[in-house]
Amino acid sequence: MANVVVNTTSPMAGRRLNRDVNRLLAAGYHTTVDDDMTNLDVRLEGPMGTAYEGGVWTVNVAMPQEYPLKAPRVRFVTKILHPNIEFTTGLVCMNVFKQAWSANYDLVNIFETFLPQLLRHPNPHDPLNHHAAAIMKRSEQDFRDTVSMFLRMYAMPIVLPGQSKDSENLEKRSSDLSLSDLISDDDDD
Template sequence: MSADPRIRKELKECGEENGSGVFAVPISGDIHNLRGQILGSEDTPFQGGKFNIEIKIPSGYPFEPPKMRFITKIWHPNISSQTGAICLDILKDQWSPALTIKTALLSLQALLCAAEPTDPQDAVVAEMYMKNRAEYDRKAKEWTDQYANEDANEGPIQRICEMGFDRPSAITALEENGWNEEAAVNALLGM
C-alpha cells in the first residue's frame, strides 16, 4: 500500500503557515521530494537563520525514515559543514512509524539548541564546541549570518534573477553550490 495519503496529510500539518518554526513543501509537486525549512531558535547562534533541508521520502516510508540533509551551510557538531549530512538517531535506527516529517523537522530544530558533540557528524566542529565554546558560538553565528540570513543572500539571488532565472531556481542553485554565485549560474546553465 502506498504511503502517499499519509504523506499528503503530513504535508498539510507542516505547511508554511503552521506557526511551529518548521515547514515542508513538495518540490515541483513531487510529494517524495520535499524542501523543508527550520528557523533558528532564539538565544542560540542560529537565531534569525532560515535553514533549508532536503527531504527525500523513501518507498518504505513510514517504516523507513525520511532521508534529510541540510542544504543551507551550518556550523554544528552533528551536521557536516561540507555535505549537510545529519547525525540524529531518529533519522537512523531510532525511527518509528509513529513519527512524522514534522516531528523529524522539530527534532532537527531541537538539535540546533542541544548539540551532541560526543556523537559528532563533523569532528572539527565538535572539537571546537568542546574546547572553545565562545569561538564555536562566534563561528556558528557568522555562518548563520552568511548562509541562513535572507537579507545577506538577497544580492546574489537578485543578480541571478536579473539573468532571467526564477527566484526558487536561483535559491536552489545557490544553496546547492554553497552560495557561490558563479557556480550557481553555471549549474543553472547546465555547464
C-alpha cells in the same frame, strides 16, 4: 486537485505521506514539494536562545519508499556549522533519526522537535563535522562565535525592497570557501 503519483509501496503509505505533507504546510512551514512528494525543501528557522537563533536554513527531506516505517533522509541545503551535520553535504547524523524514529512520527515532528533539539543540544562526542566538534570541546564561546559567523555568511534571510518579513527569501549562497579554509588545522585538539 490533480492526482499526485506518490513513490511509495502501498496506497495507504501514499495517503499517509499526503496527509503528513499537508500537516507540514498547515503548520505554516514554507515548503516546496516535488510532484510525487518524494523530495521536500522546507524552511527552518534557528531556535530562540541558541547560537542558531536568527538563521534560516533550507532543509531537504527525501522520503523513502518505506515511509513512515523508515525515517526520511534529512539534509541541510544551506550551509550550517554543527558537530552532527556534515558541512559539505549537509547530511544530518542519521543516528538521531534512526534511533528515535517511529511510524507514529510525521514531518511536523522533524521540524518542531528533532531538528530544534539537534540545534539546541549539539553532541561533539559523536561528530560528523570534526572541526565543529573540536571548537565546541575547546570553548563554548568560540563555538557560538563561529556558528554566528557561519550564520551571517550563509543563513541570513534576504529581505528585498518592498518585501515584508513574512515573504523573506533565503538566498541559496554558495561559496568556494570550505570549512578548512576558515578554520585552521590546529583547531583539531
